[in-house]
Amino acid sequence: MHQSTRRVLLLTGGWLSSLLALGQSTPLPLNDLSAFRQPVPANWKITADVNADLAKNNGLTTKPGTGVLVCQPTGQYGSQYNLLTTLEHGDADLELDFMVAKGANSGIYLQGRYEVQLFDSWGVTSPKTTDVGSIYERWDDARPDGKKGYEGHPARQNAGKAPGLWQHLRISFQAPRFDASGQKTANARFLRVELNGVVLHEDVEVTGPTRSAQFMDEKARGPLMLQGDHGAVAFRTIQYTPYDGIKPRLTDLSYSIYKGQYKNEPSFGGMAPESKGTTPILTSGVNRLPNDFVVQYTGKLHIEQPGEYTFALNTAGGSGQLTINNQPLSKWSDNSHRGKVTLPAGDLPFQATYSKYVEWSKANLQLAVSGPGIRQFMLTPALDDEEVADPILVTAETNTLLRSFMDLPLARNERGRAYRVTHGISVGSPEQVHYTYDADNGSVVQVWRGMFLNATPMWENRGDGSSRPMGAVQYLGLKPQLTLARLASAGAAWPTDTTGSGFRPKGYALDDTERPTFRYLVGSAAVQDQIRVLPDGHGLRRELTVTQPGTSLYARLADGKTIEAMTNNMYLVDGKAYYIQLDNAAGAQVRNGSNGRQELIVPVASKLTYSILF
Incomplete structure (x- = not known):
């Protein structure tokens, strides 16, 4: 594993992940x-x-x-x-x-x-x-x-x-x-x-x-x-x-600081603040208490162009709320707040409240805004000592394997989070063509070109066991499903999980250049699943070799909104997102699958070879 010495900024919650996200x-x-x-x-x-x-x-x-x-x-x-x-x-x-x-x-x-x-x-x-x-x-x-x-x-x-x-x-x-x-x-x-x-x-x-x-x-x-x-x-x-609008600006800012731990929206009543004053900029730096404090800012927000504005407030290590023109933009909540509000032109009442109570976190208040003709920008200054961390980047100067959890964002679990592959094996190559294999289904779930893996989520702080591709990812379906299965007929529905399939993983073997061949059983059929980078770096070539295949064994090679048959045994998948090219397309069929999607099904005897071009 190779670690980069380059430093990257870690923004919690993805609250300001892209300049292109708004507008x-x-x-x-x-x-x-x-x-x-x-x-x-x-x-x-x-x-x-x-x-x-x-x-x-x-x-x-x-x-x-x-x-x-x-x-x-x-x-x-x-x-x-x-x-x-x-x-x-x-x-x-x-x-x-x-x-x-x-x-x-x-x-x-x-x-x-x-x-x-x-x-x-x-x-x-x-x-x-x-x-x-x-x-x-x-x-x-x-x-x-x-x-x-x-x-x-x-x-x-x-x-x-x-x-x-x-x-x-x-x-x-x-x-x-x-x-x-x-x-x-x-x-x-x-x-x-x-x-x-x-x-x-x-x-x-x-x-x-x-x-x-x-x-x-x-x-x-x-x-x-x-x-x-x-x-x-x-x-x-x-x-x-x-983006040709005039940016909003804050004026007449003052602040009041109160001591105490307020995890819920505070009500100060007649309580006198610990300190108060004026400030030319909105910043948590007006406070000198390390923890358990509330700072409340009031002032005016000058709006030149009326219309809908989007605000993003980040209250590190605590909670907060933003109120503009006497309208709360969100409920009192932790860390990240985003809200939209329609504002008239003029100098409008502004209030921001920040309660800091997480002891190990450093105080930091950040506020961004975008609006009519205005690209998202910061109303708060950046801190000179923003929290950064050395990323853990896994390169692939030689053939490289890393086992980790892998999140697939096209599918969601019952909690609304990205579907997590728990037995993922990511395989990197010096040709900069990489893939992730799901050992629970014997399937290739994603391919990508470029840099290999960012393993920072796996190891940073407590870590969550996951890694992320760093190149241009092509997902091969919504979530993992079996590549090989026995069907009662060519028109039978593809199994949604491994129950009753006879699928049993048997690990993998490495060749003399550290490239894996995966092994598994489908009932009595023994499968050797070999995936190799094409010599020109244009994609991957997959060869499935089956011993004792029996009858009615099929492979599901692609899943997408559309699958378009081309010449030379080639198929365009998911609205021209990638190609599948079969060495032999005998018996191949494009059919309707689940969720209104299409799938490419091929009968399998002793060997099936095809390429994924992307």
């Missing part, structure tokens, strides 16, 4: 091309669906209809093939799905100037500035050879998927700043770039337009630009959130 987003209509500057280049069109050919560069096929924006390049190059929106933005969040064809190269330019790369990076282990999710380099022909490109920012890891699969991109962008004379006072910044659930960049400054930008000047606003002259690419569900 009023607006969809970009894709029923026609009216959202884009006219005339629209002929290489762009609206379709209903799109598929990629994994054997052909820039091979995209489309179906008539609306909802999907597709670029099929002409083979000629130039800015006239790029697509620009009619909307112009300053600070903004952007969220969309995209698909690249095999070998495709495209990009999204914020304000038509600053590019996040879209590229077929399938199987790449060390991303460059040209790879998917990277912030592209700037370019200057006047610089020496070998240094003309500069200031590019490669993605932290390759979170990209295979060609023909939908990928999800989220960008939080801050526009450059200018004074009244038009002089630039601050550079543009990518506050956050997230691909397929993996953060690739945080707070990256861009000193000027990146290479091949539509505009080489800089302004406070500009259109989105989709690059259209380098490769076949498709987009859907494009949403943007502009």
